[in-house]
Amino acid sequence: MNHNQYETVIILTPVLSEQQMKDAVKGYRELITGNGGEMVHEENWGLTKLAYPIDKKGTGFYHLFEFNASPEFIKTFELAFRRDERVMRYLTIKLDKWAVNFNERKRRGEFNAPKAAVVEEVKP
Numbered sequence: 001m002n003h004n005q006y007e008t009v010i011i012l013t014p015v016l017s018e019q020q021m022k023d024a025v026k027g028y029r030e031l032i033t034g035n036g037g038e039m040v041h042e043e044n045w046g047l048t049k050l051a052y053p054i055d056k057k058g059t060g061f062y063h064l065f066e067f068n069a070s071p072e073f074i075k076t077f078e079l080a081f082r083r084d085e086r087v088m089r090y091l092t093i094k095l096d097k098w099a100v101n102f103n104e105r106k107r108r109g110e111f112n113a114p115k116a117a118v119v120e121e122v123k124p
Contacts, residue, residue: 003068005040005100008077008092011060014047016086021061024086028065031080037069041107054088066095066103 010028012021025044032039045062054060069077074092081090095103105111 003038003070005066005068005095006074006092007095007099007103008065008067008090010063010065010081010087011050011054011089012063012086013055013088014057014059014061016061020086024084025063028077028080031077032065032067032069032073035069035073035076037067037073039065039067041066041103057088060088 012024016024029039029042041064043064045064047059048062049059050057078090078092081087093099
């Protein structure tokens with residue numbers, strides 16, 4: 001079966017408790033692995049201010065999934081988001097080889113901000 005690497009970010013409604021948010025994320029993780037997908041990486045970005053209100057809410061729980069799956073699975077995955085009232089927004093992108101390489105390098109810490117140069121004070 002042909003598998004591609006994908007990255008999905010979901011925004012869950014802020015009215016969820018911490019446990020409800022974790023349960024929702026766990027359910028989507030299990031949906032990926034239960035349909036032949038493989039988790040590559042996950043990040044919980046936490047409760048974050050939205051750029052604009054969605055459903056009269058100014059914040060949302062952001063969560064990123066990076067995974068390998070068949071192209072057919074993405075339709076199933078996104079249908080689950082549309083049916084779930086906890087999900088305010090979602091975005092899935094297929095990663096090309098450069099994006100996969102970039103994400104691997106980012107996780108290794110190759111893109112950390114450079115340390116500030118020490119500037120000596122010059123006295124007149």
